[in-house]
Amino acid sequence: MAEAKPPDNLPRHVAVIMDGNGRWAEARGQGRIAGHQAGIDAVREVVRSARERRIRYLTLFAFSTENWNRPRLEVDELMRLLQRYLRSELDELHEHRIRVRAIGALDRLPRVVRRLLDRAIADTAHHDGMDLVFALSYGGRAEIVDAARRLARDAERGEVDPEQIDEKVFAAYLQAPDLPDPDLLIRTGGESRLSNFLLWQLAYSELHITPVMWPDFGPGDFAEALDAFSARERRYGLTGAQVRDRSQGGAA
Numbered sequence: 001m002a003e004a005k006p007p008d009n010l011p012r013h014v015a016v017i018m019d020g021n022g023r024w025a026e027a028r029g030q031g032r033i034a035g036h037q038a039g040i041d042a043v044r045e046v047v048r049s050a051r052e053r054r055i056r057y058l059t060l061f062a063f064s065t066e067n068w069n070r071p072r073l074e075v076d077e078l079m080r081l082l083q084r085y086l087r088s089e090l091d092e093l094h095e096h097r098i099r100v101r102a103i104g105a106l107d108r109l110p111r112v113v114r115r116l117l118d119r120a121i122a123d124t125a126h127h128d129g130m131d132l133v134f135a136l137s138y139g140g141r142a143e144i145v146d147a148a149r150r151l152a153r154d155a156e157r158g159e160v161d162p163e164q165i166d167e168k169v170f171a172a173y174l175q176a177p178d179l180p181d182p183d184l185l186i187r188t189g190g191e192s193r194l195s196n197f198l199l200w201q202l203a204y205s206e207l208h209i210t211p212v213m214w215p216d217f218g219p220g221d222f223a224e225a226l227d228a229f230s231a232r233e234r235r236y237g238l239t240g241a242q243v244r245d246r247s248q249g250g251a252a
């Protein structure tokens, strides 16, 4: 069933690549970990801003499969920060009816993180205010390969007819198939790349790349990204005239 259109032509689903923690810290003569610590405050702020703007789905790229290759100390600290976040934010998440979810190779996470995450997911599963999705130990290609493997198994068992496989059938095998594709991708830190994030789901997303480093990304920057999105015309391969015709109730 189609959900209500969000207010003021706002995105229903915003995805964020939170980049620039390390550079932010280095620019201040501090270690990279100080940047990740400051990044937590920015996470808190962006969750608040998204909620206040009634964004229905917010997905944050918190840790990639490639991030496991960072120095051990940095990985450990990121895992500690995740624990701290999950412990300290739960009350506020409950208060605002935020449902916590996660995608990625979660079985690679340290047991204590996994336990806290599972608890946050279970405890908030009934909330319907906003879905807050953490991409953790996440890689877009790995997600697609995993979906292909499970689909192939079902086809082998005769549960799926290979001739009937289309984009909709395939997408149902992704990790969170009920999530709509992101309407807007925000990337902080100024780099223009996807970094293996939601490769399938971002096919038609609008991109907003800002030079602001993640720890400095605040409500004003989030509002700017939403404003830029509102002003854009999403054409999905159509002409501008076709899109305008449709939005005025013309061709279906």
Ligand code: FPP
Pocket (backbone or CB within 6 Å): 018, 019, 020, 021, 022, 023, 024, 032, 036, 037, 039, 040, 043, 060, 061, 062, 063, 064, 067, 078, 081, 082, 085, 134, 189, 214
């Ligand atoms: C990229 O910055 C950021 C990360 C690899 C981790 C993101 C983590 C946080 C924002 C804090 C913890 C998150 C949660 C959800 C509690 P970078 O280190 O690659 O920065 P650089 O490009 O400047 O080196």
